[in-house]
Structure formats: structure tokens, C-alpha cells
Amino acid sequence: MDAIQSTVQVAFQASATGRVRTWNADCEKRLGYSSKDVLHRSIARLLEPSEEKEYKNRLAECRQSSGRLRTTIIHADGRHLDQWLTFSPQFCRSGNFSGYNVIVESAGRPFDSLPKAPEPTEGHVQKVLDCLAGTFYIIDQAGNVLVWNKELEKVSKMTSDEIRTAHVLDFFDPQEKLIVQEKIQETFERGEALIEADLVAKDGTATPYLFSGARIDLCGKLYLCGMGLDMSKQRAQEELLRLTDRALLASVNGIVITRHEGKDNPIVYINPAFERITGYRESEVIGRDSRFMAAPGLDEIERERIRQAIDECKEIHVVFRNLRKNGELFWNELTIAPVQNSKGVVTHFIGVINDVTASKQRTFHLEHEANHDALTGLANRNLFRDRLEQAIYSATRNKSLVALVFIDLDGFKAINDTEGHEAGDEVLCAISKRLKASVRENDTVARLGGDEFVLILANQPSLRFTLRMIERLRLSISKPILAGGKELSVGASIGISIFPHDGSSGSALLQAADAAMYHAKTVGRNNAQFFSSEMKSTIDAKHEMESNLRDSIEKNELFLVFQPRVCLKTARIIGAEALLRWRHPIRGVLRPASFMPLAEESGLIIPMGEWAIGNICMMLKRLHRLGLGGFVMAHNISLKEFSRPDYVAMLERELHASDIAPNRLEIEIAEDDLMRNPQYSIGALSELKQLGVKLAIDDFGTGFSSLSYLQKFPVSHLEIDRSFIADISLDGADAAITKTVITMGHNLDIDVVAKGIETRSQLNFLRHHGCDQVQGNYFSGPVYSSELDRLLKTNALLQF
Template sequence: MEPAIDVGGLPLRGVMELLAGTFCVLDESGYFVLWNEEVERVTGLSGERLHKLHMLEVFDPADRPRVAHAFCTALEGDGRIQLEARLRSVDGESKLYAFCTSRLMHGDVAYTCGMGMDLSQHQRQRDKLELFERALTAASNGIVITRHDGLDNPIEYVNPAFERISGYPAAEVMGRDSRFMAAPGLDEDQRARLGESIRAQQQASVVFRNQRKNGELFWNHLSVTPVRDAGHRVTHFIGIIEDITATKQRTSQLEHLVTHDALTGLANRVLLRDRLEQAIGVAQRNHELVAVAMMDLNKFKEINDTMGHAAGDMVLKQVARRLQSALRESDTVARLGGDEFVLLLADQPNLRFTLRMIDRVRRAMAGEMDIDGRILSVGASMGVAVYPSDGRNAHDLLQAADAAMYQSKHGGPDAVHFYSPAMANTTAARRHMEQALREALDRDDLYLLFQPNVCVGTGKILGLEALLRWRHPERGELLPADFLPEAEENGLIVPLGRRVLEEVCGTLRFLADLGYPDLPISVNACSREFTQRDYLLHLGRRVAHHGVNPSSLSLELHEEQLMHDPEQAQRLANGLQELGIGLSVDEFGAGLNNLSCLRQLPVSQLKMTRRRVQEIGATPSDGMLAKTMLDIGHNLNIRVVATGVETQDQHDFLAANGCSSMQGNYISRPMARPALAEWLTRH
């Protein structure tokens, strides 16, 4: 419709179409009188429909009360009314508009003019800015924005995470040089890298330590990015601060665990090897010596087995402290495992200096230890190797020190041996034997033979002794003396002994099925076995598992081993007695006899050493020691078994002097199970 109002001679409709936003004129009732095409475009309504439409119907229902109030206010006054409201199109889409409304008088008739500008793009930008602000506020990492002025890069913004990490409120840091938290004298190389990147207006990522407001140091991973304006000029830098203190501490702890022994805190094998290689490199440049001392505690296994692992741990900790106190800070004390320690003595000017240091270590180890109220003397055997004469790399030096230590362990308590080339062959042979024995256990190359012991007078069988043999792939059949000392030294005696126990229990079942349920078998055990804390428990469980009579099993222990620790011998004997398992004393008469100790033990038989039997000859005086052993047995009321009986003369002498039983090749050679079954049938 043509308007009745002109503006400076121009028609009002023409002026309305020139406006960028919506424009309309409403009558006093709120109906459209005039409008421009933008109103039709935004609402999607035709002019005919708009003419009949009340203005509130083009607004979002939620905004209509505010729009009605603004309309009435504008109609009643002279001022302009401004508000934001959402226009709704015919398809239901809403857009936010900013409206400016005022009253227009035409004669006596009042109208309301309204102009609206689309705010939807502005709203999107505002929402985006609000989102960015929320993100900055919610970020767990500190964010710092600095202005680039070429000098100090003063701070213009920090987020709440920065305040939490640094301890500084935002108000205290605004305008300050961004480097104000730097920790003096620390990580200068990283700070120099950062400075170079800032000057070059490039990205940077560095790690260094800063100071919180309370003075506490913290590790900071800082990423800095330049911000450019439309002209590609750097105006600001954004720094992302990540507090990695906890991560650094965990990493440090893990590195310590990887390179240190958990019990003692000493260096472990990994760190020792690294430091040894470094020490060799320095010694090579400076023409100095490096000494490696390998040390093994003398009585640790006995302490660990008799007093428990907790006491053993206390010993190891005390040893660690003593060794560290005896050496310099530049030296290294390492624990390789068990009771094996290694001392790395770096920067040795000469061998005399090394000898003095070794002597200082010996004195530190000489004092007694108080372990749970018990005063113990814990000595050590040491083997020493010196660079460059005994080895030019870490592997060779450690191997040489190990060979020297092995010699020390056989040279008396607290012995110290320096490496010599002759030791290499012994060490190689020992290691070869250990490996071969492990393979033999895996392949079942170890087996048992059984030798009867019989009544001297009647020949009636009284029992069997289980004798271990090794079917060696290169050396043929080996006797126990050929490999058991090595097995006891390297610890393989424990699994080996348990394998033997299984075989003996199986043989007892075999004999019971043959009709010999009460025929006992004796089996040898060494101190390394019976000092295991679970030894008696294991014995009881295996006997019960196989369903054999405990009295059919007897343990043979060397007299020397029992006499070495009478208290332990008493505990073992009492434990065997409770289980119903017999106790025999082997190698009786091989050395000095402790008769009072034997009298207190529940011993079922004494096995006279083969040497005393072999002394029996044609003249009466030849067997005097054998007769003495028999007399001791009679006085103690303990049966004596003569072992290694080979001849008729030996048999007759034993019979004449009241020996109750004997075993040896005179009766029968050791037999495997099938041959034993035939022998029992014949006898």
C-alpha cells in the first residue's frame, strides 16, 4: 500500500527499503500498517497475511511478554525503547534481533515504528567467545597470554589453573615479566632455548623448574606459541603450563627401582655395570686402576634358614650400611642378589691404595651384629679383580672377581683372594658343571640305586639305602662325591634332594606292593636341605601324599653337620620324631665324636664310616677304631651299621665284635628297582 507519509518529499516505502534491517509501522492495536520487504523475507509471510497479523505472532512465544511491554511503553512515551527478541519464521526457525522502537504521531493518530537488526551472527560469535572463556577457565593446565613488546612480554591474561599451579592470584601477575617465576641457577640451558625461540618468534616446548609463590620448586612443561594479527605480525604469545612434578617424581622413583636393590637401596646389577664401564673409561684416559671386589657372606644361609627371612633381611641391610660407610662417595656398593655384594673401587692410583681399601672393608665387616637380640658374627669371603691386568671390560672383571671369590670361600673364613689366571679354568669348570646338572634335572639323568643292609648274624634284610647316581652324557656314571659338593654350593641340592625324596617315596610304595610294607629306606640329606624353613613340612606332606608309613623312611645326616649346630640338630631330630621318620648318623667315626650330643638325639642307627671298616685287616690291632665305634654304639644303645663291607675277614671281625648290621658289596652291589625286586625274591 502507498504510505500517506512523506519524508522530505520522498515516499516512506522507498526509504524503508533502503534500510539494512527490518522496519515496520504498527497501529495502536499492534497490527502492521507498513513494513519493508525484509520483514516478509525474515518471517516468510506474504504482505496479505502480515496485514491481518498481530505483531506478537511473529515473535517467539517466550519473548512475547517482553515485546508487548516494550510496545506499550513506546506507545505511551516519547523515548526510544531497545530490546532483543527472536523473530520466528513461518517454518518455525528463530533468529535473534536487536530492536529499536519509538512512537510516531501522525496528526492525532499514534503509531509505533520499529527497526530490527539480525544478531544471529553476533550471537554465534558471542557464544563462541563464551565457550572459549569457559574452556580457558576449565582447563587443567595453566594458560598465560603475554603481549609481545620485544622485551619483557608482560602478562595480559592468566586462567584459574595458572593461579592454582603458581599460587599467584591473577591480579598480582598482570603486567609482570613472564619470567618472574624462574628458579635461579636451574635449567639455564632450557631457558636459553626458550629465549631464542621467543626472539625468533617461533614455537617452543621446554621443561624446567619454576618457583611457586610459597617458594616451592615445581617441574613445568611449557609450550609457547606466537599469535599473529591480520598483518601476520606477532602481537602475543600463548603459554601452556603443565605441572609435571608428580610425573617427574614417579619417573625418578621408577628409575631408582630399575637401578637399585629394593631391600638395601644399593645399586643393582644394571647400575653396577653402567658405573663400572664408566670407571673403566675414566681409568683408561687417566692411566689409573679400577678394582672390583665380589663378596659373599659366610653364614647368611644358616641365618636365613634358622632365624627366618626377616632376620636375613636385617643382616643384609646392616651389611649394606657397613660397606657404604667403609667406602668413598665415588665408589659403588651393589647387591647382585641373595648375600652377594660387589664393591666398585674407582680411581685407584696404585695397588697399595686398593689393599688399604680392602682392609678397611674387612674391618668394617669384622664387628658382631645384633639381630633381633642375638649377637651374630657375619664374616665374608672376598675375591678381587683389578683393571687392566685382570680384565679390560666390565664382563671380564666381574667374572675374574667371581673366580677369586670362589677360591676365597674355600680358603677359610673371611679370606680375600686376588684373581690369578689359574682361577679361570676352575670357574669355567664350575659353571659347566652347574649347567650340566640343571640339564640333568630337566632330562631325568639322575637316578637311584638301592643297597641292602642286613643282619650280620643271620643275613636277614633290615633296610635299604638310596644311593644317587648321575648318567653323565660325557663322563658316564658319576658317584655323589663327583657332583653333590657343587650342587650344595650352587643351591641345586635343594631341588635335587626333593626329586630324590619323590623317588624314594615311590619306591616305598613299590616295595609295599611287592609284599615288603615295613622295609625301610634311608636317604642322605645335607645341611643346605634340612635348614630350609619348610623342610619338615615338605617331608610330612610328601609322605602323606604317597600314602607310605613314615617309619619306613629314615634320613641320613653326616655327624659333622649335626655337631656343627647342636641346637638346630635337636630341633630337626625332634621334628623328625614327631613325623615318625627315623634319623641315622652317617659317617660315624670320620672325626671327633660329640657323645653328649648324640645321647640327646633320638637317633635310630649310627652308620660307621667306610674308612673304619677298610682298616679291618689280618691283625687284631688293625680294627681297633672300628671296635671303638661299635663299643660307643653299644654304650649309647644305638645300633651300628658297618658300611663298605667287602671281605669275609671284615664280616667275621664285625660279627665277633657284636656289630648288628652291615652293608657293602660283600652283601650286594647297589641295584636298580627291577634288580632289587629279584634280589628280594631270592633272599
């Protein structure tokens, strides 16, 4: 039985250089070697060393056409096997040579070792032939099939009678018959030949086969004796390999395959993306362990996780840093998966690397933006709170002091108003650098907004030490600053609170420092004040005011009044501005100036703004029922509201709930607020415009809007600040600014609204210069909704 088994053909695939690519169970059974023993190694290592030269010569000859080599293969158990190696070249779709199919079959006399038995009959021989794994055939020179086995009948789907009467070329496709005929002729002339061709069954089914033939001489007549090996699996494997090769070559991710050899895992394959990402060529990495790309001293925890996963032959996913060939660091998102052989033993690892450096940098940038002020690069409120909590925790543990320094610049608003926002920004940046230079590395400098800065001075040994630092800060700030081509001077009102004396929490310390800063302003500015118990009453009053304000919505203490807006062309009321009022339980009705700064500081402006929008929509719905469907209601919002990510969604929700057309609501935003971050404002205004609401720039003329930005802001109205209207008939500068704003608005196809109209002379000036709409006490002060109803119902022409 062993002798019969040795006649069975086995096959494997090899690379263009003769390295074993595939190795199946049949190969292992025949030659005794496991896939781990032979994969990616040269075929020559299986041969008798003295025959290696002849093998290499024959291998080179078979790059264009099939060929055979009789050689000695050393079995894994040390036996020497006399074998035929048949090499069939393989080509990829592009036509380039890619490797070989290799068939191994015995070259000895398999039946010689069988036990002595009676002479075999024809039936016995046929049984042996039918045991062969492939097709067997003997044909004469005329092409008649004389002997065959059951496998040929099975594949051709022909009966024995049909085969007996068939010509050998009947088994092939017409397009291949000529080359098959040539190979048959070659066999009869030269003694042997190989060919790959499709065996076509009676029903047209084609099966790829590797046919081998040898000439035999029987009684003076020549015959062709041969076998055919079904290549379907090999073809499928080849196609899969081609697809895999193309996928690996086309992959944007780097692919690396290593051989598992215990501590070291030498690289056996990389794809082009790996070369592109790392900068290393294939020749520079093959055979090396990928640890050579490690960045010393970085991400040791992740590297230890990789080592542990490899030791345990487990899959792992990590993100860590490696070094490119040029020494540059890159972030590597690495997934490693073990590969098992047919016996379940891990022989290789596949690593997929993804260069996520750009993504990491974006993340770091976003995190930096989320925690730092865009203008100065200082810590923002978010990072400030976190650092303050850390400082308090550390001081509690070490029993040390923390000084919280609240700085408000003196005269900064005047610089902004007279020199422009760009000069103001230069001042803020210069102050920021001075503050950073005046403190220690472990201290924190933060900008809370506007011209307010806060410093966290950790681990203060004494109040005297703190006082010296504060004085150094004050003197540094007070030095002249070159901004906008001018030397500008600013001072600073400074308030200081100390942990744990002035508060045990971050919020308490900040409130104390804030109170001390306001006290510094009241006693003459440009000085520093430590928090004292006398200042506590100020904080307590502020707390009480904030508590009352927090309850104002629930207690129904907020209400709206409406100041009509008049169209100068039609002399009719066409809209109104909704103005917020607070009916304080003790102080009576308060205007926004009395409580809005506190609402902004505490964040209560958000629910108050939502309340106002909801009530404005209800008012518009009621006016619509009264037949005033075209009436427009304006509402001024703060920077904090405008900066909310969900502000547009909130507006859309309230408009939908009231079934109000968006163009009946006008959102007013102060020019100064828009210019704090023009790029953000363009995007946010575009979202509001897309929703359909009208947009207006309030207090226009007080800031320094660039005309280019004004063209990009999708607004429908410019609202002239009332400070220019007050003295419009007396002050030539105010009159010139007003006329310029009106002309600019019309040139940009934007309507202009003037607020604060108190006199007829102001009205006449605005009418004469083409102002579109006006609003002020000359027509009507803010009124309750019932009074607005009365004014609108009369719908009378106003007499100018």
C-alpha cells in the same frame, strides 16, 4: 556511499567491567581499530575523555536492562564520530550477570553529506531501507506495520500483503508478546526503548533479534521507528564463550593466556586449575610475565627452547621445573601455542600446564628400584654393570687403575638359619652402610644378591693404596653387628681384580674377582686375595663348564628322571617329581647340584627350565593317552625362573601346545626364595594360581615364613625338607617340627608332602601323624620314563 555506510550497525561483546571481549571485521572497518588494539581494553579508551563519567554511569545502569548512550567515539584516524552505544546485559545459565552486547550506530544525519540530487521518491527511500543490514519498521500506536524493508519479509517469511495486514505482535512468540507490548508502550511514552526477543517466522522458525525503537512525531501523530539486529551469531558466540568458560573453569590442566608484546608476554587470563597448581591468585599474576615462576639454575635448555619458540611464534612442548608460590618445586608439562588474529598476526599465546610431579616421582622411584637393591638401597647388578663400564672407560682415557672387589660374607647362612631372615636382613643392611662409609663418594657399592657385594674403586693411584682400602673394608665388616637383639659376628672373603692387569672388560674383571674370592674362602675365610695367574685355571674350567652347559640342550644331553609320589591314604602312586639330569660328555651323568649354581649364575637356567617344562608337558600328554589323566607332575623352579615377568605366559604356552590341563602340573618353589620378597611372591603365585597350576612350597621348615604370609600364599602343598625326615625317629626337635608343619598345613587346608623317605620307621611316623603324601627311595628312587610307565600300569597297592 560513505554516509550510507555509516548508518550500518556494528556490534561487539564486552565484559562486566566494560572490557572488549570480541571485535570483528565490521567493527574494525567502522572504527578503524584492529582487534589487537582494543581486545581486553576498556571501551572508555575509545571515547572522548570528557564523556567517560557519563559512560560509566550508563554502563552501571544497564546491568539489569538495556540502555543507550549518545557519545563521541574517536576514530583510529582521529576523527570524532557522533554515535549511539546500545548496551544489552547478558546473563549465564546460572542467572549471574556476565557482560554486555554493545551496538554502535550513527547518531548524526547520514544523508546531509550526500551530493545534491533530485528529491528522493518513495522508491528511492525503499531502496535505501532495503540496503540496511537489519530489519527496519515503522509502526503506529495500534500496532500496524506501516513501513518495512525486504529484510523483515525475508526473516518473517511473509509477503508484503501479509505484513501489511499483520499486527506487530504477530511476529513474536506468545510467551514474549506481553513484554514486547510493554516495550512498545514504553517507546511511545518515553521516546525510546530496547528489547531482545525472538522474531518468529511464518513457519515457526525463531531468530534472536535486538530491537531498538524511537518515537517520532509526524504531523501530530506518534509513530515507532526502529531496527532489528540479528543476534544469531552473537548468541552462538556467547554460547561458545560460555562453553569455553566452563571448559576452562572445569579443566584439571592449568590454562594461561598471555598477550604477545615482544620480549615480555604479560598474563591476561588464568583458570582455577592454574591457581591450584601454582598457588598464585589471579590478582597476583595478571600483567606479569610467567618467567617469574622460573626455578633459578634449573632446566636452562628447556627455558631457552621456550624463549626461541616464542620469538619465532611457534608451538612448543616441554617438561621442566617451576616454583609454586610457597617455593616448592614442581614438574610442569607445558604446551604453548600461538594465537593469530584475523590478519594472521600472533597476538597471544595459550599455555596449558600439567603438574606431572607425581608421575615424575613415580618414574624416579621406578628407575631407582630398577637400578637399586630393594633391601639395602645399594646399586644392583644392572647399575653395577653400567658403572663398571664407565669406570673402565675413564681409566682407559686417564691411564689409571680400577679395582673390582668381590665380597662374600662368611657365616651368613648360619645367621639366617639360626636367627631368621629378619636378623639376616639387618646384618645385610648394616654391612651395606659400613661399606658405603668406607669408600669414596665416586666409588660404587653394589649388592649382586644374597650375601654377595661388589665394589668398584675407580682411579686407584697404586696397588698399595688399594690394599689399604681393602684392609679398612675388611676390618669394618668384621666388627660385631647388633641384629635381632643379639650381637652377631660375620667375616668376609674378599677377592680383588685390577684393571687393566686382570682383564680388559667388565665380565673378565668380575670373573677374576670371583675366582679370587673363592680362593680366599679356601685358604681360611675372612681374608682378602688379589687375583693371580694361578687362579686362571679355575676360571678356565668354569668357562669350559659353562660352554658345555650352553650346548647341552642342542646336543640333547639333558634328560628327566621321575621319582614317584605316593598317597598315604590310598597307598597308590598319584604323581611324580620331574628331576633334571645332565649327561656330560666327559664326567658322565651329573645331578643338579653339580651344574645348577653355574646355570643360575650364567642365566642358562632360563632355557633349561623351558626345556624341562616342555618335556614334562609331553610326558603328561603321553600318560593321558595311557589313561592316566589325573596324574600330577611336580617340577622345582629357581628364584631366577620365578622372577621372570613372562614365566606365567611361557607356562600357559607350553600347556596349551600339549593340550594339558594346568592342574596336572605342580610348580615347587623353595621357601627361602619366596621369602626374599614376600609381596612379589604373593602377586606371582596368584598369577600362577589363576592359570590353574598347582603350587607347592619346597624345603618348608628351613626358612622363617611368617604365618600371615603363609596364609596369603595360594599354595596347595607344603613339602617338608628332607633334613627333618632323616632323623625323625631319633631327634625330638625334628619330630616336633614335622608334626607342627603337618598340623599347620591341615589347619590351612593345605596338603603336606614329606620327601626323602628311606626307612619304614620314617613312614610309620608320618602315617601316624596324618602326612598326606610321601616321596623317597623307600618306595622308589628316580626312574626313567619307561620304568615309570611300568610302575603306573601295574597300579598295585603298595604294601606299607
